[in-house]
Amino acid sequence: MLSESYNPMDIENKWQQKWDADGVFRVHEDLQKPKYYLLEMFPYPSGKIHMGHVRNYTIGDVVARYKRMRGFNVLHPMGWDAFGMPAENAAIQNRTHPAAWTYENIASMRKQLKRLGFSYDWDREIATCTPEYYRWEQWLFIRMFEKGMVYRKESFVNFCDPCQTVLANEQVEDGACWRCGKEVRQKKLWQWYFRITDFAQDLLDHCDRLPGWPEKVTTMQKNWIGKSTGARICFGIEGRDGAIDVFTTRPDTLYGASFVCLAPEHPLVTELAAGTDQEADVAAFLVKMARQERTAKAIETAEKEGVFTGGYALNPVNGARVPIYAGNFVLMEYGTGAVMGVPAHDQRDFDFAIRYDLPRPVVVQPEGRVPAEDGFSEAWTGPGLLVNSGEFTGMGNEVAQSAIAEWLEARGLGEKAERFRLRDWGISRQRYWGTPIPMIHCDDCGIVPVPEKDLPVRLPEEARLLENGGSPLARLASFYEVACPKCGRKARRDTDTMDTFVESSWYFLRYCSPGEERAIFNKDAVAYWMPVDQYIGGVEHAVMHLLYSRYFTRVLEADGLVDFKEPFTRLLTQGMVCKETTTCEEHGFLYPEEVDFSGSTPVCTRCGNPVTIGRVEKMSKSKRNVVDPTVLLNRYGADTTRLFCLFAAPPERDLEWSDTGVEGAFRFVNRVWRLVLRYQSVARDAIAYDGDLAALSEGDRDLFRKTHQTIKKVAEDVDRFHFNTAISAVMELVNAVFACGEKGEEMGHPGVVRHLLESVCMMLAPVVPHLSEEIWSALGGEGYLAEKAWPLWREDALQEDRMLVVVQVNGKLRDRVTLAADADEAAIQSAALACEGALRFMEGKEVKKVIVVRGKLVNIVVA
Structure with a gap:
């Protein structure tokens, strides 16, 4: 039997211990x-x-x-x-x-x-x-290495000095480390990479085969993978062998290229500048670039700047001599690390050309628009006919994209190509607390995997951390000094660890x-x-x-x-948990417990000054608008905490914190407790009713029907993750029982009482499991409620045998009447005209019209 008062601490501790001792949630494969x-x-x-x-x-x-x-x-x-x-x-x-x-x-x-x-x-x-x-994880790394899915190369990487490690592009946010918030710089290091780009197309294709995923997530992944279709074009280099390969999505604009731009990290940058008047300027530019964020996101917003390398490229379609620049808007890891600049038809190139006084020849002319003598005032990126484009002049630019690419391919000067924004995943980290990379470097044998029998390569816990955050592994001889698994000679273990x-x-x-x-x-x-x-x-x-x-x-x-x-x-x-911020002039952001809300104006408990209530934001320690779950658990218990989290907002939306909402959840839990306390003596020894509805009194029949309607709605809502409306439905059922009691219409049939109470605790079991188990036990239920089957609804019990009809006079609510569900229109009209509430407003007036909306309302029009 339930105690007189609800004590969540005792109840929750009791059931948690029982679940744990009996392994209630332990699971094994079961083909049945x-x-x-x-x-x-x-x-x-x-x-x-x-x-x-x-x-x-x-x-x-x-x-x-x-x-x-x-x-x-x-x-x-x-x-x-x-x-x-x-x-x-x-x-x-x-x-x-x-x-x-x-x-x-x-x-x-x-x-x-x-x-x-x-x-x-x-x-x-x-x-x-x-x-x-x-x-x-090490075992899989070695398998991937042996299958060519892993490689090592020297490249410029994002490096965080405070954290003393490399960061993936995804881990750099607005030029800063996602962990410490400090500025990230470019550093050249040997790194291990996973060939994630081998799966770029497949990852992209399957974004459209994930119907159970939110569209915003698959869209973010599509954008990150970032497929582009265009052409690879070879620009010769004046006075040198070899060529610069560029990738462009607009081969139709090739005749309008007035410069080529290389990524600062491109090896040709320093080679072209060597021994020229530009050498010092190029060197200074590269130093500057090493201190800037070099990610696709960063270059989209950064002011475009560059430096002339001193070299010239040759346009493959007309042999035009164009200057070669190094620019901050070109990424070495995207495409080929080189782009052709077509100022008249790309706004980024246009801005760059204006800054460095470069030509802007027009080669795509929009219909009905003729450029000024010095070109357009801004880049034209739309469709048009080719002009100043040799044999392709007069051709539509979309057709020309394919035609020019084919012309280049036939002469060995380029080809149609695809590129992805996605880069191979650099997983080397120069920190201690991570999985050691299971590779050995031998002067004679090269890079050799650790034999499987020697796995795992254990992270040595005796290592002493360095104050600057650098990894101690590179200084720990007992870790890095090993024999080569192939030749037995002295070798060195890799001292990087894997990205977490x-x-x-x-x-x-x-x-x-x-x-x-x-x-x-x-x-x-x-x-x-x-x-x-x-x-x-x-x-x-x-x-x-x-x-x-x-x-x-x-x-x-x-x-x-x-x-x-x-x-x-x-x-x-799921959405975020949000709460308003509170600030004091003297102490800045305040934790909720540092604010006294008892008076008409909230004040700081530390100094007594008035507190400003700010906007609702995501809970964060920096803003101090956080609620400690332990405080909630100690005051209200786990079930109330869970109930509030589910009832306050749908799961995919942000949850705005509300102290009154928590109090309301606690009141409902107590209301359920009082409901069972009130009827447990009637229900405990009864068998849940499952008979003919006609055998029940009107009140019991209504509650039996309401119970089955609620079971159906809760199941449908939980299946759709509409937890808040599911909880609301159970609240309505509980309120209906109390409303009957207040009218003196207590449930009379013990089986109906038992059925309703069992159903309430079963429907609440996923939400407030401790309370539900306690109720189940108090009702004499066997075993754990967590292991019972979800209650089933009866279709025949869902159908109403009566209907409530609203009665209006001249469109205003005046009364309500309850009729048999199969009452015809004449009976509905007759009952409405005879009801006391309507008669008062019809007295002395002529009835002009009666409008019957079956099952809903009757509107009596009088004059």
């Missing part, structure tokens, strides 16, 4: 049941969960629990994305070791997540920093068989569980984690290790 793999993006072990975690994992837990009740064999695992720079930087700051810091945080966050009652199979827990995990995104690109596969010791995963287990049926996480991972995961799955598919390409069938990108 349909599988459902529900996964939320695993967290970085920072040590403290935030409300974003709570919302994300609550959404996932509702789906996992619901699918389990609907008969699915549900895999719902949890683990830790445990390598990376934050742990290393925190360890340096706190004078500890990243391993100690990470494992302490994992223990803390595991405890917090368990307190929220999430239905994880904790037996499948993984941490990417364990040798048992990264051993197989490598670990998160395949972890979902390891969950299928986390204890497998003989292989990267058990193929049968992966064949049963994969792909992930529902993945949940933030949209900020669209062009890093999600794209890399798709790539890794293709690598495994190409190697015959899996038989599918796409890892995630459906994707939900």
